[in-house]
Amino acid sequence: MAPRSTLLTMSGITKSFPGVRALDGVDLEVRAGEVHCLLGQNGAGKSTLIKVLAGAHQPDDGEITWSGAPAVLKSPLAAMRLGIATIYQELDLVRGLSVAENVFLGHEPVSAGFVVRARRARTEAAALLARLGHPEIDPGRSVGELSAAQQQIVSMARALSHDVRLIVMDEPSAALDPDEVDNLFRIIASLTAQDVAVVYISHRLEEIRRIGDRVTVLKDGRAVAAGLPAGTTPTHDIVALMTGRKVEYVFPPRTPPPAGRADAAPVLTVEGLARKGEFAPIDLEVRPGEIVGLAGLVGSGRSEILETVYGARRATAGRVTVAGKALRPGSVRAAVAAGIGLAPEERKAQALLMLESVTRNVSVSTLSRYSRAGWVDRTAERKAARDATRTLSLHPDNPDTPVRTLSGGNQQKAVLARWLLRGCRVLLLDEPTRGVDVGARAELYAVIRRLADEGLAVLLVSSEVPEVLGLADRVLVLREGRVVHTADASDLDEHRVLDLVMEGSPTP
């Protein structure tokens, strides 16, 4: 690879918020045409750093050099004018506007100073989408109708609609299927070929190996390593740098079920459960102590099955039985009363009360237990919440902590603690490690396995095949809303699952 010129230098960037020093003298150097990966645990300062780069935060101290000249990024607009575009994890599109309107939001092509030239915007948007390999997205469509992957393409088209020289991507692959990730990487490759630099943030080390050129690792607001070669730095070195300790990135061993439990009656039985247009009738059983995994692509019906079992979606056929008792269909309350708990895919949107403390998040499903005639005994409530979060080693060990300040892994533990407290018998886990650091994942896996060992029946959904294979006892492989294969996890490997998942058309 030819030596490339330095495009951006950030040196000694410091940024404090009340009570926290988010960035403590970070250096970052990005060269034109490279994919520079930014790694770090949640709270390491990645988000703050890219917000400084996007002009959304003003650094307290430090210098930024852009193309060899000092630069001040005093607003998002100023950053954009220099050619820095940021694609945030939570996409910032306006759902009610069309694709073209979103692409040119804030810099619409106009005539006479204010009349929007809608047709020109549509043509140019179509050209950008074609350049991104997605000519099928209609610029006239409303963004709200698009899939998450398509919305990301629109976000990228918006970035490219400026004269962009650096694109920051914050976990762009989090919501994407493997083939969509491939397409994303193709786009990134074509951008770098045009000398555009990419700052790429991801928790997935294998992606960084595939497309990254160099890696900067952040920890506690400092860059602990800069410019490491992405392809050759050993994984355990990177993990050690991120966590500051050596971490065994492994799954807990499967323990043989204690005598008498191996052939225990299933606690969760699903018979012929179906939802028209989403998934075909499915049968499954989960025994106490067992972890059953659902593997499949986004859109294969994984999450939909979980939410239908839980009653959050109403089944069009079939039934769900917990310990021999059939559940009223379409009722979350019936499912919860029967002992089912759900840790949903979108933790912040579907599970957590972000304004509230850990205690109140944990206790929300068991309030009647610490209350008499509607009066909450707050001492008992807090003690119960603290006991439950301690068994999961939730950090920090203070039930008054606002839940929004926790890391992804600890937020997930707060959700699990809610169901533990409820004494639930069946745990439905939808993408339990999404947004969770590499270091914290192993811990979460151990927690899940321990809960199963203590007698819970666990139904797990994950888009990461190794996670399903490593954690589950039995795996159901889904394709387009149908179970195409069921096997013990030890009889499957990643290639076999991926083959099954993507194999031809549904009808042989």
Place this chain on the structure above:
Amino acid sequence: MTHPVPTAQSGPDQGPAPVVLKKYGPRRALRVDLHTLSLLGILAVLVAVGGITEPDAFLDTGNLQLVLTQASVIGVVTVGVTLVITSGGIDLSVGAMVALASVWASTLATQEYGFAGILFTAVLVGLVAGLVNGVLIAYGRVVPFIATLAMLASARGLALMITDGKTQIVTVTSVLDLGLPDSYVLGIPPLVLIFAAVTAAGWLLLNRTTFGRRTIAIGGNAEAARLAGIDVRRQRLYLYLLSGLCCGIAAFMLIILSGSGQNTAGNLYELDAIAAAIIGGTLLSGGRGTITGSVLGVLIFTTITNIFALNNLQSDVQQIAKGAIIVAAVLVQSRTSRTET
């Protein structure tokens, strides 16, 4: 009071031993937050202004009793509205519900049943109107803004139909007596006592009961609350019922205060109540609510009105001052919430 610790598998001995036992911060109940302090500060400044500009008239016992009495009617309405807003909803129909309840409770036919008839009718009308709001919003899936806007229009219309635009004089002396100084308890008007009782009930409901927790939960994240097993719809229904109940009580208080029922009663109460709740610190988007703040908001507004009236300033100046206070309070709020995240 002891409670069994409800743990299926959460005994601390089963998990890894906690490394450090952290001391907890000051108890929430004892902590007066910055926002409440600033509201108290504003109120103190207003009282000082009143005391300096009109020392005799403002600090007169009768005047202070009047200010508190006026604050009481809108205050009771504001307690209900605060609960609704905390749940992420809105109730635009409170003023119209007060009007409808006050005219229905003061018809000649109702007055024949005396004190009990008037009180019962006012409360019942408020509850029924609140029930209609609640059913439409919780089970009919009508947006709260639209459902209560429709209630605003139709309740006012019905009130006009009942009175034919005439003021209905109340002649039941046992009701009217409650407004006279003879019935004051230790110098405190009965209406103020009702307000205090409703405030205390609202505060306890929001801060100490499962009902309050669920209200905050659905206001903070309705989807998460539903997936946590909370009956979101029933909770919404109860909240609009409560708002209607508060309006019924306020209508009864208004009859005592004015000695009559009018279809124009409670005009623009919705604006005053929502504004008081917002400057008090309740989030319009839901998930955070404060009864204390709302009450302080009401007292601030009523004190301003009183000072302006004593200084012979026109009501247009009053409105401008109120508007400025709302903007200032919301600006302060968004500053503080920004530094929190």
